[in-house]
Amino acid sequence: MAVRERTVDLPDLSTGRRAWTVAVMCAAVGLVIAMVTVVNTALPELALHTGISQAAQTWIVDVYTLVLAALVLPAGAMGDRYSRRGVLIIGLAVFAVSCAVPLFADSTPWLIAARAVTGLGAAMIMPATLSIINASFPPEQRGHAIGIWAAVAGLGGLGGLIVAGLLLRYFSWQSVFVGPAVLAVVLAIACFTVPTSTEPASHRFDTVGALLSTLAVGSLVFGILRAATLGWGNAVVIGPIAAGLLLGCLFAWFESRHPAPLLDVRLFTNPGFAIGSVSVMVQFSAAFGALYALAQYLQLVHGYSPLKSGLALWPIAVSLFPLSLVSAHLARWLGLRLLTCAGLAVVAVGIVLLGGLGAHSDYPALAIAVCVLGGGLGLTAPAATSGILDNVPPDKYGVASAVNDATREIGAALGIALAGSVLSSVYTDSIRPSTTALPQAVREVADGSLAGALVVAQRSGAPGGGLAEAARVAFTHGMWFGLLALAGIVAAGIITVAAIRHW
Structure with a gap:
């Protein structure tokens, strides 16, 4: 499908203003992104001081991803329709206020509700950031900027681990919420200095499409998230996933007949857009x-x-960051399909x-493995994002950015659920x-977890040493x-990308 040509004037910005x-x-x-791992890292201390249950801890983590994934597409469309900068500033304000809630109320319902808000x-912030960057640069300069993004x-995520570790080392668990709240306020003020743009159209906002997309993505992500703890065969997992897929089909049918759809589903017939979407989802499943x-x-x-865990994983940046800066240029030289297949193979x-690391593997083995993973992500992530954004008209950058973000969140939920459920099942059988x-x-x-086994081993005295070693193995x-x-998911992604034909 050819992208509809529509001219949108770029803002007249200096090099410094664009930077x-x-x-x-x-x-x-x-x-x-960091807010996910920041809270994950703080959960043990949060639970110690508030006494929240394990189920509540799971919801404090998952509800953030669930709401973000469900609402990112409507939020991106709102930015296109009304004001990308305006939606971004409102999103940062909402983010800041909700992060400050634990200072005043630390009961389970308040913590879960605050994380949902x-x-x-976050759903308002993510698509706006990328669409503002894309709308601020001419096509020949976007690749470098998107690579940095x-x-x-x-x-x-790794930055979140380090920030949380530093905050928890010197302050209480509330600091992991207060720090992001302060940063969000600073960024909201700074955003008044960046350019904005809107969709030059007078049609009504596609409310039904927004509702259907929210329900479809929300149901799908909810089911995937529950799979990590309940298993893939549980009705609470199968039901929402099936409902999400059915609602997704209904959304596609409705949008294909809407005169001004929230998301033009015909975009997925564009090879570049489709390859980029598959690639992003697969990358974040793996990562x-x-x-x-x-x-x-x-x-x-x-x-x-x-x-120390966060610092140990930072060698991934050695390969990820420099390759991200040249990814979009390599895609133009080699072609998006070839670069994506090669990058996903890496x-x-x-x-x-990483899977081959054992209980007694040394650090160099870990560092080499994460460098290889970072190299693959650096090659594929910016090229995939460019593939999505380059194949939509300029007035739909927010929606395209939201597709990029939604596939990230779905992929992340799928990766955690798949790795977590398989790891847990094999661990239990092995121990x-x-x-x-x-x-x-x-x-x-x-039998339930390595953490539980280590606690049992510690309380068992000298005989517990054998149990601890067996649990680690x-x-x-x-x-x-x-x-x-x-790795199987990534391999399936490579096959899918290779099968997406040109037309």
């Missing part, structure tokens, strides 16, 4: 699934602190290398021969199969 715009937008998207703010988005497993591996198998190799002599209640704790065994499943 400032990129810096502010990257800080904003980095804040949104933070997800709403994609690199920051890719490294935001977030691997990060989920590695955070536990470093802290529970090797005994690293949260701060991602798969990195995932397999059981070492826990058969334990009382049933204690055995269930040890069982975990790395589970991690191998969990990351192998992620």
Whole structure:
């Protein structure tokens, strides 16, 4: 499908003003991504001081992703329709206020509700950042700017680990919410200095399409998130996933007949747009699934602190950042399809290398593996984002950015759920021969997780040393199969990209 030609004047910006715009937008998207791992890292201390249950902890983590994924497409369309900068500033304000809630109320309902509202703010922030960058640069200069944005988005999770580790080292658990709140306020003020743009159209906002997309993506992500704890065969998992797919089909049918759709679904018949969407989802499945497993591996198998864990993973930036800066240029030289297949193959190799880490693997093996993974992500992420944005008319940059963000969130949820469920299942099967002599209640704790097994081993005195070692080996065994499943997702992505034909 050919992109509809529509001329939109670029703002007359100096080089310094464009650089400032990129810096502010990257800080904003980095804040949104980092907020996931910041809260994950703070959960143990938060639970210790508030007494919230394990189920509540899960919801504090998941509700942010759920709301962000469900609302990002309508939020991107609102930016196009009304004002990208205006939606961004409102989103940052919502983000800041909701992050400040734990200072005044730390009960379970308040914490979960605050995280949901933070997800709403994040949904307004993410697509606006990328669409503002894209609308501020001429086509020949966008690749470098998008590469920087994609690199920051890719490294935001690791940045969150380090920031959380530093804050928790010197301050209470509330600091991991107060810090982002202050930064959001600063960024909201800074955003008044960046350019804005809107869709030059007078049609009505597609409210029905916004509602259908919210329900479809929300149901799908909810089911995927629950799979990590309930298993893929549970009705609470199957039902929402099936409902999400059916609602997605209904959304596509409705949008294809709407005179001014929220998302023109015919865009997915464009090879560049389709390849970019598949690539982004696969990349983030691999990256977030691997990060989920590695955070536990470093802290529970090797005994690293949260701060040291984050620092240990930073070699990924050595390859990710420089390759992100040239990714869009390589895509124009080699072609998006070839670069995507090659980059995803490198991602798969990195995932397999990470899965091969054992209970006694040394640090260089980890550093090499994350560098390989970072190289694959650096090659593919900016090119995929450019593939999505370059194939829409300028007045739809917000919606296209939202598609990029929605596929990221769906991919991240899928990767964590897949890696987590496979890891947990294999771990339990592997540890059981070492826990058969334990009382049933204690055995269930040890069989449930590596953390539980280490607690049991610590309380068992000298005999617990064997259990701890067996649990660590069982975990790395589970991690191998969990990351192998992620590599399978990446392989499926490569086949899909190769099969998307030109027309």
